[in-house]
Amino acid sequence: MDKNRLLEGQIALVTGASSGLGTGIAYAFAEAGAKVVVNYHSNKTSGEEIAHNIIKKGGDAIALGADVGKEDQVQKMFKEMYSKYGTLDICMNNAGIQIDQVFHEITMENWYRIIDTHLTGHFICTREAVREFLKRGMRPVSRALGKIICMSSVHDTIPWAERVGYAAAKGGIILFMKSVAQEYASRKIRCNAISPGAIRTPLNRKAWETPEAEAQLMKLIPCKRIGDPPEVGEAAVWLASDLSDYVTGTSIYIDGGMTLYPGFEGGG
Ligand code: NAI
Ligand code: BGC
Numbered sequence: 001m002d003k004n005r006l007l008e009g010q011i012a013l014v015t016g017a018s019s020g021l022g023t024g025i026a027y028a029f030a031e032a033g034a035k036v037v038v039n040y041h042s043n044k045t046s047g048e049e050i051a052h053n054i055i056k057k058g059g060d061a062i063a064l065g066a067d068v069g070k071e072d073q074v075q076k077m078f079k080e081m082y083s084k085y086g087t088l089d090i091c092m093n094n095a096g097i098q099i100d101q102v103f104h105e106i107t108m109e110n111w112y113r114i115i116d117t118h119l120t121g122h123f124i125c126t127r128e129a130v131r132e133f134l135k136r137g138m139r140p141v142s143r144a145l146g147k148i149i150c151m152s153s154v155h156d157t158i159p160w161a162e163r164v165g166y167a168a169a170k171g172g173i174i175l176f177m178k179s180v181a182q183e184y185a186s187r188k189i190r191c192n193a194i195s196p197g198a199i200r201t202p203l204n205r206k207a208w209e210t211p212e213a214e215a216q217l218m219k220l221i222p223c224k225r226i227g228d229p230p231e232v233g234e235a236a237v238w239l240a241s242d243l244s245d246y247v248t249g250t251s252i253y254i255d256g257g258m259t260l261y262p263g264f265e266g267g268g
Helices: 020-031 044-056 071-085 108-136 164-187 202-208 211-218 229-240
Strands: 011-014 035-040 061-065 090-093 146-151 189-196 251-254
Touching: 011 020, 011 071, 020 035, 020 044, 020 090, 020 229, 035 044, 035 071, 044 061, 061 071, 071 108, 090 108, 090 229, 108 146, 108 164, 108 189, 146 164, 146 229, 164 189, 189 229, 202 211, 229 251
Parallel strands: 011 035, 011 090, 035 061, 090 146, 146 189, 189 251
Antiparallel strands: none
16 A cells, blocks of 8 residues: 555545645645545635646646535535546545634524534535445445545534534534444444644634734643644545544544643643
């Protein structure tokens, strides 16, 4: 097995790939030999630029638009993906939003935006992917019939004041992931998650853009640095590859120790 081309010949969808972690994962998948569907929501230019960058480096990619929370748009995107690449091997559910708002002021609109993007988005994309895996049968490119990777967060474990909907959705994603993994393990579909801590992306710019904010953030990270998208990309490649063929129903925490109760660092 060529350790640099772990995903050779496989087709991977990355949702919300026009920025941040999704872009890092799309690039990592492409470097590992996968053909990548770069899903974007509203920023077509950016989605196309990411796909173009992959092609420029000798890879294969296409940018396709869809709101992951809308069934008709996701089904249209899957159809377009099949007409370009024929099938799908890896479904990376990455798209997400964060809305900061005190709990008692959360509007129904914002509640549904969070739940629809994270949980409903995971549901629709995963269901479409599983349908395709079951219909097409095994391919010689992998020991698995298909791989699903969910994007959770340390906030599937760490409660988060003023982001209650976000934490609730990420907690939900973990049991969603485990239940899908349990239901399809015997049919060789693996389903896992990644739970990142603070990774430098536009999503959490407020937490790192000034020295004061960064100093506050460092109090929460035992490793004393913020993570970068390629560090998540590499974990995604491992989870999508046959190297993790015996791994299903789990989440990898990539958080510089954020889940280690940093307040107890000095003995508590
Ligand atoms: P980002 O804001 O850079 O990227 C989010 C992407 O999701 C954007 O490309 C956006 O267009 C897309 N998106 C939003 N709503 C969508 C929809 N309805 N349909 C399709 N795409 C949609 O943020 P980042 O940080 O890259 O976030 C990616 C994922 O990682 C999210 O699920 C987030 O919750 C998660 N995460 C991020 C962490 C961080 O520290 N940056 C830590 C833990 C988890
Ligand atoms: C959030 C980021 C935050 C990180 C650590 C992620 O889920 O989206 O804004 O920096 O968790 O708290």
